[in-house]
Amino acid sequence: MPTDNTVTKYGQPTTTGPKPISRYQGALNRVIRVLLRTPLLARGIGTKLLTIEIVGRKSGKTYRIPVAYTPHENALIVGTRVRPWQRNLRPDEPVTIRLRGAKRLADVTVHTGEQDVMRLYDIVARDNHVNAANNGIGFGPDGTPNRADLYQTWRSGGVVLELRLH
Numbered sequence: 001m002p003t004d005n006t007v008t009k010y011g012q013p014t015t016t017g018p019k020p021i022s023r024y025q026g027a028l029n030r031v032i033r034v035l036l037r038t039p040l041l042a043r044g045i046g047t048k049l050l051t052i053e054i055v056g057r058k059s060g061k062t063y064r065i066p067v068a069y070t071p072h073e074n075a076l077i078v079g080t081r082v083r084p085w086q087r088n089l090r091p092d093e094p095v096t097i098r099l100r101g102a103k104r105l106a107d108v109t110v111h112t113g114e115q116d117v118m119r120l121y122d123i124v125a126r127d128n129h130v131n132a133a134n135n136g137i138g139f140g141p142d143g144t145p146n147r148a149d150l151y152q153t154w155r156s157g158g159v160v161l162e163l164r165l166h
Contacts, residue, residue, distance in 0.1 A: 008155075010147040014138035017156050018081060032066040042101030048128060050076065052161075053096040054088045063088075064098075069163070070127040072120075076106070078161040079124035079131055079153075086110060086159070097163060106163040118150040120160040125150070 022028070035041045036051050054063045063085050069076040076099075089095065094105040111117055125132035125145040132139070135158060137149040 008148045008151045010151045013148040013152045014146045015136040015149055017136040017152050019134050019136065029066050033064050036066060036098055039101050046100035051098040054085050057088050068128055068131045070124045072123050076163040077120050077124060079121045079135060080159060080161065082157040082159055094166065105166040109162040111160040111162060114154050117154040117158050117160050121150050121153060121158060
């Protein structure tokens with residue numbers, strides 16, 4: 001999966017691809033999880049962040065992962081790179097999320113195909129420029145996400161989770 005700045009079928013990317021995960025990400029995630037459980041703070045930072053609770057298939061351990069989301073067509077979409085915890089997402093089993101301080105159940109669909117990821121990541125990038133920058137998506141002069149960058153993000157392991165609340 002190339003992450004270099006080579007020409008793609010969509011042209012020249014404007015970035016070198018998704019940024020590497022910071023060595024401080026684990027500590028930052030712990031702080032965010034606490035903030036998302038704090039009633040008044042959760043309403044504020046919860047407009048862009050939620051926590052997905054995933055139960056390990058083999059271990060049975062619960063993992064709480066904070067992620068940025070974008071509301072779209074009666075769903076919440078999450079643009080991210082493939083992570084080990086995603087193997088525990090099953091389409092026939094709802095996940096628990098913490099959204100603006102409240103626990104909710106949601107059905108999850110993991111989009112991995114080129115066209116779906118590029119289309120949905122375009123929506124995520126327009127809504128959340130920090131997420132776009134972290135995932136190597138730049139913008140054209142007209143403010144639209146660069147297609148070559150969206151393609152590069154998909155080629156680098158980008159996926160989109162679609163959460164439908166119960």
